[in-house]
Amino acid sequence: MAPSPETPQDPAPIGRSGSYSKGVARRKEILDRALEVFRERGPEGTSLRRVAEEIGVSHGALLHYFRSREQLLLALYEHTETHRQEQRAEAEHAESEDPGAVEAMISAARVNVHSPGYVQLYSTLVAGALEERNPEARQFFTERFERVREAAVQRLRRQQESGEIRADLDVDKLAALIVAASDGLQTQWLLDSDIDLEGSLRMVEDLLRP
Amino acid sequence: MAPSPETPQDPAPIGRSGSYSKGVARRKEILDRALEVFRERGPEGTSLRRVAEEIGVSHGALLHYFRSREQLLLALYEHTETHRQEQRAEAEHAESEDPGAVEAMISAARVNVHSPGYVQLYSTLVAGALEERNPEARQFFTERFERVREAAVQRLRRQQESGEIRADLDVDKLAALIVAASDGLQTQWLLDSDIDLEGSLRMVEDLLRP
DNA sequence: GTCTATACTCGGATAGAC
């Protein structure tokens, strides 16, 4: 839910090993086909076996490239997120002004509001990452949160220097808070669309002013 | 808690003739035994069938009282939450002063920090509730969020009247924000214990002062 | 390394016995 502005980074494929070779290409091919299936049917009701059948491989073969269904969904999420970031980077480039930390979260959240499936997938994967037995998902989201927070810190620092927000606040704590608020509000909004997601976030912007 | 009497899912919906009581009692008996199994083994690796076997019923029988594994986990969560609230109510009664909205979230979060399994269960169930196909879990958490927000609103109003916090802020938006921040920060903390959960929440307290 | 075959347990739905 907080696919907020991150510093663009090289795509390091999530699952298997380092050798960039034929296997990676095959993996990518399978992933592309799988993405298509998910796009048509949605991830929710689509089983590993269905996907495998649909793209013409055995489910065992699919599992050879993605160690688990969760890994496949993680790759799906990562792909979508990357795509969004590229779009955002473009849009941002078009504008002359850099958005503030809160503003950036708002614009990200505004997009999410139109694709609840994405937020839901995010929520599922994060919940899975909290479990002890999913170390890879855990690492993925730990690093993702770090990146998102760090991006927020950069913006906050700039805003402090320009006098846009209070200079006496700890930017690290503040960054964690803003990311948390954005995530949590999106969850509440999905359960109750009366929640004023943007309004609540704007309130934070208000509170930060000197 | 909800004004409604206990169990959100009644095994005897419309059947008019007599004895709800027996089925309800049996259900409660099974739940108690199941809670014990979860306490020993933890919910994570414990399958429906394991639980059923452990307490001496067929898994079919278990599913007769809890329509799904998720329902069983929901009952587990509800039971634990109720127990905690009772404890908190006592502790609160012992103190002379009512805590503020943020303070209340902090003390709740402080407890959670010592039982990560509980937070993880919460996270899993919330993620499940976001899916279309789980209307009961969805309703449960929709109502829960409403109650939690409403409780925060009450505290915020009192704090506004006493001049403890700014009076010009919309308490509804603020309540949603505080709940969101608390949830989101706990998630981040579970993935990275360097996160200063309490510090970030205290910052909110700070921002709200007139 | 890539993939097939197989088997296991899982959550869940069904039908029918009491």
Next chain:
DNA sequence: GTCTATCCGAGTATAGAC
């Protein structure tokens, strides 16, 4: 209403064929 028996498709682990 309570429960057993049974079946299905799911995710996943393993062995071994190529």
